[in-house]
Amino acid sequence: MDQGNTAFLLWAAALVLLMTPGLAFFYGGLVKAKSVISMMMLSFGAIGLIGVLWVLYGYAITFANNVGIDGVIGIDLGAIGLANLLEVPEGAAFPPLAFAAFQATFAIITVALISGAIADRAKFGAWMLFAGLWATIVYFPVASWVFNFTLAEDGTFADGGWITYGLQSVFGVGAIDFAGGTAVHINAGAAALALALVLGKRVGFAKGAHVPHNPPFVLLGAGLLWFGWFGFNAGSELAADGVAALAFINTIAAPAAALLAWLVVEAIKDGKPTSVGAASGAVAGLVAITPACASLTPVWAIVLGLLAGALCALAVDLKFKFGFDDSLDVVGIHLVGGLIGTLYLGIFANGSGLIYSGSLTQLMVQAIAAFAVMAYSFVMAYIIGYAIEKTIGFRVTVEDEIAGIDPIVHGEEGYVLDAAR
Secondary structure (H helix, E strand, O other): OOHHHHHHHHHHHHHHHHHHHHHHHHHHHHOOHHHHHHHHHHHHHHHHHHHHHHHHHHHHHHOOOOOEEOOOEEOOHHHHHHHHHOOOOOOOOOOHHHHHHHHHHHHHHHHHHHHHHHOOOEOHHHHHHHHHHHHHHHHHHHHHHHHOEEEOOOOOEEEEOHHHHHHHHHHOOOOOOOOOHHHHHHHHHHHHHHHHHHHOOOOOOOOOOOOOOOHHHHHHHHHHHHHHHHHHHHHHHOOOOHHHHHHHHHHHHHHHHHHHHHHHHHHHHHOOOOHHHHHHHHHHHHHHHOOOOOOOOHHHHHHHHHHHHHHHHHHOOHHHHHOOOOOOOHHHHHHHHHHHHHHHHHHHOOOOOHHHHOOOHHHHHHHHHHHHHHHHHHHHHHHHHHHHHHHOOOEOOHHHHHHOHHHHHHOOOOOOOOOOO
């Protein structure tokens, strides 16, 4: 066992877990002061619930290899409760439990991302029910499509999910998604759009009507997300090597460029570059580079960041044009940014992209992967969310929304300004 790579993987897992509290601050700063506790609790609820489900059966579904439809859906009965991962196989590069821990953090952050679309108006219990059902029906199978693999005796990848290995057997190249552009960001963004449609608009929804109550929280959250993202991207190599180093530098370059591009667009469009814009631009760049971080030269990563920052800065206004209330721009940043990063690989991916190979095959398989995940996640999230809304109810009452849902849902206030208290 390689202790260096094991340590690298465990630290990467810790970094990715930190991203969810970082997301809580990022989202918490963007909502009204009287909804900050509720917003942050949606992320912390995801940590608790998905962490447990992952151990019980999430890993067994995501990395199934013996029961089900090969490459599409299945369950490894021996991995229920991580039972067959307790021993370290002879010659293994790292303990199986280290890999399971790393992948658990991906499941947690993906579910938490969705919550930004339903800020200020969601019941906590309904959210937790949705989170558990969506993780089981959508995230675990989709993650299997992307991340599942089987090793051949010579140590090379022999088989796995249909997005990466199934498409390769048909078209000669599989979709590239190094760290989760499809499984995480497109997946969460499509589900967020579905939930925004199910719950409807906030009271008084209009451009400029809902402003972030705490931009320093937003900047803190973005900083924690960026810090944790190095584990997300570089850690996906599962080894401290040159590929991890490439992913690491690209995780600096792309979001830095996206931050600048967002600010330029914001200054031209609205007259002022804002701190929230800087934070949002960095996150947009991080989203876009996620699938591409190990497959681009640093210069092409900068170009991707510039595109993602500019286009996502424009995309966040689509909700006003089309009339859906994606409260914290999960669609504009994660769905759009994930699509940009995934499709960009079809042209600029080292070796197989159009500019290197002269072939559109890589772009075609990237599109198949991206839109298949988007469609599946949207449809299933809409069905789950609609069923919850029509049974136990997903949205709080209008009166509670106007009054502020923190004391109603959690019995707490984010800021107690009365000195006597």
